[in-house]
Each structure stands twice: as structure tokens, then as C-alpha cells.
Amino acid sequence: MGLRWDQLKPVGEERHFEIVGKWGIDKWFRIPEGLYRELLALKTDSPYVFGIYKDQLRRFHQRGLRPWLAAKVSGEFDPDQLGDWFYERIQDWSKDAPGGRAYLHVFRKTSLQYARTGEDLNRQVAADARLGVSVMLTSYVKESDEEMRAKSNRTYRRIAASLPPEVARRYGYEEVEIDLLVERLQEAVARQDWGLVARLTADLQHRGEPGRPCEIL
Structure with missing residues (x-):
């Protein structure tokens, strides 16, 4: 939720972001060009990629049944508030699901399962995702940009290859x-x-x- 535009690491036509995850580990992740164009169209003066959220929330209230709530929306973007909102929407969406309520970590787990599809190099996948043993191995190592980019691209392609074509297109994959x-x-x-x-x-x-x-x- 706190993703910033200054974390963007473009490489040619590839759109990667560099973030610091758990345990202070640097990580690159790549997004599809179609998704990048959508985000760019929503860019504001805010340094945050999702900075437009406060404006969207204000307009939502103005058009809704309780327009006075629009005045309560802060003028500054707060990533924690967006995170709370997203968590609540996932809870609402999944409350009647056959398997029970879903939580945000389920989506992360699902994306890693997609990345695992058709991939037999378990250790390589874990290292690319910065999980498990890799946390111990890389906590004090600064990898080169080219290595980070390669890992990002491998995970990107694994997920894209595991999705049905129509779903991949909805997410903006245009390989x-x-x-x-x-x-x-x-x-x-x-x-x-x-x-x-x-x-x-x-x-x-x-x-x-x-x-x-x-x-x-």
C-alpha cells in the first residue's frame, strides 16, 4: 500500500519496483505493461502509487447516501488506511465463501503457488520469492541490479504462464x-x-x- 513512484526501476520496456520486504530484504517485482499504464493514468502529485485513493474515496462519499463523510477524508494519503480498507473489503467479499473467509496472506500464498506451477527448482523459486532459507542466506548480501531483475522476471513469467490467457490479459500481460x-x-x-x-x-x-x-x- 505504501508503494512509491521513486521505487520504480524501469529496464527498457520492463516495469519493476524495488521494495524492502520482511527482514529488511531488498526485492524487485515486475508488473505487466498494461497494469503499469493503468497506474500511470491515475498518478497524482503524491509520491505514492496509490495516492489517488483519498480522492476516489472522497468522490465515493460525495455520490453516496452520506455525502458529509467526504469532509472527513484526510487530505494526505495514509497507506495504513488503504491497507485497512482493503482488508475489510476482502473480508466482506469472502464472508459467504464455501471455504470460509479469506485473508490477505492467502493471496500471497496463491501467487507463490502460481509461480511454482511447472517449476521443479524448489530452491530457485524460494530464493526468487525471498522466503525460507533465502532470508538467512541473503540478509546481509546486496545483490546486483541484474540479478534482482532476473529473479523478478522469472517470477513474473511463472505467474503469467500459469494463468489462463483471458485472465492474464485482464491483468495486463501482453508478452x-x-x-x-x-x-x-x-x-x-x-x-x-x-x-x-x-x-x-x-x-x-x-x-x-x-x-x-x-x-x-
């Missing part, structure tokens, strides 16, 4: 096949995986040949 090849080539070079570098390079070199599709390796 271009050739962009995936370029990203994976850069990561392969960073890992010094020269066999994969050779295969990806060959695909990129021949992507313009008629009838020859690119292979996403």
Missing part, C-alpha cells in the same frame, strides 16, 4: 514472443550457460525466416 527470447538470452549470458546462449542466438538470428517460428526455450 511478445521475441521479447521473451531476448530476456532469456540475457539471463543465459549472466549465468554463463553458453549452450542455451547458442540456441537462443540461433533462434533470434533466424526469426525472420518464412515458416520458421521462434522457440521459447
Whole structure:
């Protein structure tokens, strides 16, 4: 809720944010371009990404049955208040759910399960998510931006690949096949995986040949 615009870390057409999570661990996470455009359209003078919330809440009350509540909305954005509101809406939404009420941590758990889909490298997934053993291993290590970006991209692609296409589009995922090849080539070079570098390079070199599709390796 306290995400700020100065935490944005654009890399080409990629939109990452750098945050400090639990245990003081730095983490990058990438959002789809479509979602970034939506957030940018709502940007205000506030340093906070969700700074428009107070204005939206004020307009909601002005149009509602209790318009006098609009005057009670603070002129300053408070991330904690937005967090409380979001928590309450999740509770309201899930109160009659067959499985019982949902809590915010359930959504985090679900996103990590999506990231796990089709991925056998348990330790790599845990490290990318900054959980478990990785907290112990990285608490005192400052990773390079390129490593942080690679982790962010891997989690981004795992989640996108696990979603049905229509759901992915609703979240703003608009992956271009050739962009995936370029990203994976850069990561392969960073890992010094020269066999994969050779295969990806060959695909990129021949992507313009008629009838020859690119292979996403």
C-alpha cells in the first residue's frame, strides 16, 4: 500500500519496483505493461502509487447516501488506511465463501503457488520469492541490479504462464514472443550457460525466416 513512484526501476520496456520486504530484504517485482499504464493514468502529485485513493474515496462519499463523510477524508494519503480498507473489503467479499473467509496472506500464498506451477527448482523459486532459507542466506548480501531483475522476471513469467490467457490479459500481460527470447538470452549470458546462449542466438538470428517460428526455450 505504501508503494512509491521513486521505487520504480524501469529496464527498457520492463516495469519493476524495488521494495524492502520482511527482514529488511531488498526485492524487485515486475508488473505487466498494461497494469503499469493503468497506474500511470491515475498518478497524482503524491509520491505514492496509490495516492489517488483519498480522492476516489472522497468522490465515493460525495455520490453516496452520506455525502458529509467526504469532509472527513484526510487530505494526505495514509497507506495504513488503504491497507485497512482493503482488508475489510476482502473480508466482506469472502464472508459467504464455501471455504470460509479469506485473508490477505492467502493471496500471497496463491501467487507463490502460481509461480511454482511447472517449476521443479524448489530452491530457485524460494530464493526468487525471498522466503525460507533465502532470508538467512541473503540478509546481509546486496545483490546486483541484474540479478534482482532476473529473479523478478522469472517470477513474473511463472505467474503469467500459469494463468489462463483471458485472465492474464485482464491483468495486463501482453508478452511478445521475441521479447521473451531476448530476456532469456540475457539471463543465459549472466549465468554463463553458453549452450542455451547458442540456441537462443540461433533462434533470434533466424526469426525472420518464412515458416520458421521462434522457440521459447
